[in-house]
Amino acid sequence: MKHHPVLPKERILDTALRLFHEQGYNTTGINQIISEAGVAKASLYLHFKSKEDLGVEYLKARQQIWFDQLLSFTDESKKEKKKIFAAFDFLIQINEKENFRGCSFLNMLSEIQSDESQLLSIIQEYKQQLRTFFADVMENPKDDLSDTVYLLFEGAMQESQLFKSQWPVERAKKIVSDLYKLKYFK
Structure with a gap:
């Protein structure tokens, strides 16, 4: 069975799903999402303006x-x-x-x-x-x-x-x- 890596956009959204739901929208910062998703800031802004x-x-x-x-x-x-x-x-x-x-x-x-x-x-x-x-x-x-x-x-x-x-x-x-x-x- 071939393992498919999770794409950066999916990691960002999965992380936002968890953090926004657990912590709230305003208290969750972009830097925390970037860090926990393991992506570069440029990657986040490539997928979400x-x-x-x-x-x-x-x-x-x-x-x-x-x-x-x-x-x-x-x-x-x-x-x-x-x-x-x-x-x-x-x-x-x-x-x-x-x-x-x-x-x-x-x-x-x-x-x-x-x-x-x-x-x-x-x-x-x-x-x-x-x-x-x-x-x-x-x-x-x-x-x-x-x-x-x-x-x-x-x-x-x-x-x-x-x-x-x-x-x-x-x-x-x-x-x-x-x-x-x-x-x-x-």
């Missing part, structure tokens, strides 16, 4: 990873209610795996400047994709209930990060269950 460009690629990669995991986790469930509950169970699993690190996108949103519109655009795109996920799962929700579920999910994600606890996710899941019992969903 700026830290913001690297941040955009980080968000796109994180979006792909997160949604692949979410879809994989929820695909077993065929029924709407079970698929929604599986999404909340996925959030519980991510909290445990990542030690309540929270949403990478909202974490970055809290760090960026108003002129970093590329980053804001990617964050909005990701959140719209998540909103669409719930709308697609709920084929015929009454009164935009898919947005209610989306907002419960988002709130649970943020509050579980704040309290370092699963109770917000469990409570949001219970609210969704109660909505089903009240026949708000089909």
Whole structure:
């Protein structure tokens, strides 16, 4: 079996994925990324014009990873209610795996400047994709209930990060269950 070396661009992005997620966007410097990726400064700037460009690629990669995991986790469930509950169970699993690190996108949103519109655009795109996920799962929700579920999910994600606890996710899941019992969903 032939070993393929990891290209500098991949090492840079892999390092940024780890460091931005663990430390935050603003507290991670370009020099640390260069050092830990084992690349020359010129190599970084050959592939990424700026830290913001690297941040955009980080968000796109994180979006792909997160949604692949979410879809994989929820695909077993065929029924709407079970698929929604599986999404909340996925959030519980991510909290445990990542030690309540929270949403990478909202974490970055809290760090960026108003002129970093590329980053804001990617964050909005990701959140719209998540909103669409719930709308697609709920084929015929009454009164935009898919947005209610989306907002419960988002709130649970943020509050579980704040309290370092699963109770917000469990409570949001219970609210969704109660909505089903009240026949708000089909």
